[in-house]
Amino acid sequence: MDLNWNPEDIAFREEVRAFLDEKLPKEIAAKVKRRGDLTKADMERWHAILNEKGWLAPNWPKKFGGAEWNAVQKHIFEEECARAGAPRIVPFGLAMLAPVLQKFGSKEQQDYYLPRILNGDDWWCQGYSEPGAGSDLASLKTRAVRDGDHYIVNGQKTWTTLGQHANMIFCLVRTDPDAKQQEGISFLLIDMNTPGIEVRPIILLDGVHEVNEVWFTDVKVPVENLVGEENKGWTYAKYLLTHERTGIAGVGFSQAGLESVKRIAKAEQASGKPLIQNPHFAARLAKVEIDLMAMATSNMRIISRAQAGQAPGVESSMLKVKGTIIRQEINDLARRAVGPYAMPFPSEAVEGDNDPIGPDYAGPVSSAYFNNRKLSIFGGSNEIQRGIIAKVKMGG
Template identity: 45%
Template structure:
């Protein structure tokens, strides 16, 4: 069953596809089709191409530099660029802090930050989680103390994705230590070149270093870096997380990779016949494809409801929960197709893998599998999402 799009929406889809064909380098597409993370240069080059068309902030209204697309066109856009596959737009800027700024920020903040987000002059990362405040985000201990015409921030953030690439970080910090946990937090915009900001990479299970610890030691920021009202940061954080979970389902990405997996399985010979002809594998693949269609329709309903009401929908937790599960199951299929070629074979001197025993795409399968274990944790763990669904949707 296909979603019904109008002729104008189908024309828009073709426009997106043509733009991708004309502007996405083949090297980048091939690199990402193997579920390898894009390099910094790949991301920057792609965002610059999108910005030249006014598409680098697809969810923004026209008055703030976005295309002003409705929910359907936003969905089509993300589906196509994820399926291409192309590098993700840096969502910490476009989908997270950008909407916070144009919804709650001052006119001066909008004028200063939004254009730089659109062109990736400002590469943002998210300073929320801490060693003692992950799923319980309201337990943040990073503090900000008013000092004259500015603030002094001290604390530690962790699991900060792309902090090693970023030059800006938005930070939740406690500004009233005597208030209830959710009521004493403020939201700050911090330049990472300021004295006292340092970054330490964390190696993850897949061998990459995309996440980091960020230390803020006596970092002085001007008063203009406070977003909205003092001690209202928890409200802005909930708004931001709602936007994050809407896009975190990654329907287009999962669809594109399932198509790749189906093609590889048709070529992969196991026990004398293509893997796609093995009933158990085919059943798992078909089950994922059917569930993906259901997720796609749910995403559309949630986006339409958000657009009508003008605020995040708690149903985004459903998207996060189901989307994370599907991404993980997709990489399990990818690993199954790779089979023994996914094993890292050592060189003759035992110094490390040489990759010549299998194709490049198979070499990438283990890292993709391990990397996707994170999706049921970041953006709110699976357990937290279930609690939100129980309370906000089911009324339990």
């Protein structure tokens, strides 16, 4: 794989920049850059703009309505979007469920759900984690019992990101309680408006309502909403998670964050000297930049394999571990760089009649730092990923 930009890549970068300059709403970009709360309408608006351009689903095959970009194009697009302040596209339908449906779903499921994902008719959320079944996902207890033409679902899911906005949820459920843990799980598509579903908010450390608990009480789900075969859901779940973990690496977000830290570090401090002149800080900054460059190269290689029809394997775990460490290191460097202006609750300074405290760039720093503590946990904790890497690469 040639990692040098060729003339076509350079032209594509210019096309992306021109598109973002013209079509990315300035007020949405401003919210993203100051880590303001994006509304559902904001996210749906950007979704629709990308869909109109045909750039909403860069990894999808063209036969399903995707752009079918190569790895370099996808990398360029993510990098430019992060730099411009474009919102992250909600991944649950586009980047997580869609690959599963394209590989394992029935023709009827593909024909019905994939266009609705592109058009924004459905907002999907993920029903994987449960209390006591997070990284140890195979121990999940939510039950689905076959009753004629329906499954009856009872149980609880937690940490359901943006579930308050969703009208659909894809769930792992236990359909054979007597089988070995990983062999009795099925993959169901569930309408969130079905009677018996309750969504309860969880407020995070930074004061934001981002995640939820979802409770199921005698929820009836049509049998045709089963993806693939009954009790084979673990296979589909693993396939989905490899795509999720690759996305969690967040190369574009890290690159934008690194540039922001550099700008802060080059600004004159109270001492009269820019922080970038501090040898200890400069060394940490250089190390994380080197790590990020190496990870970006690995990310493109893995994406290339995925587009050749190979599902990411243990490499996705490597990206997940390294990517989240890099993003958290960048968040920590930013927090240290702004010093006392890194307020624990910046919303108090940027909302209502309160004036911001300190420079404009300081407000979002603590919010990003606290929120991104989660990165090393969700999608399978980094400890679990290290175990997977060791088992595959070292045997055992």
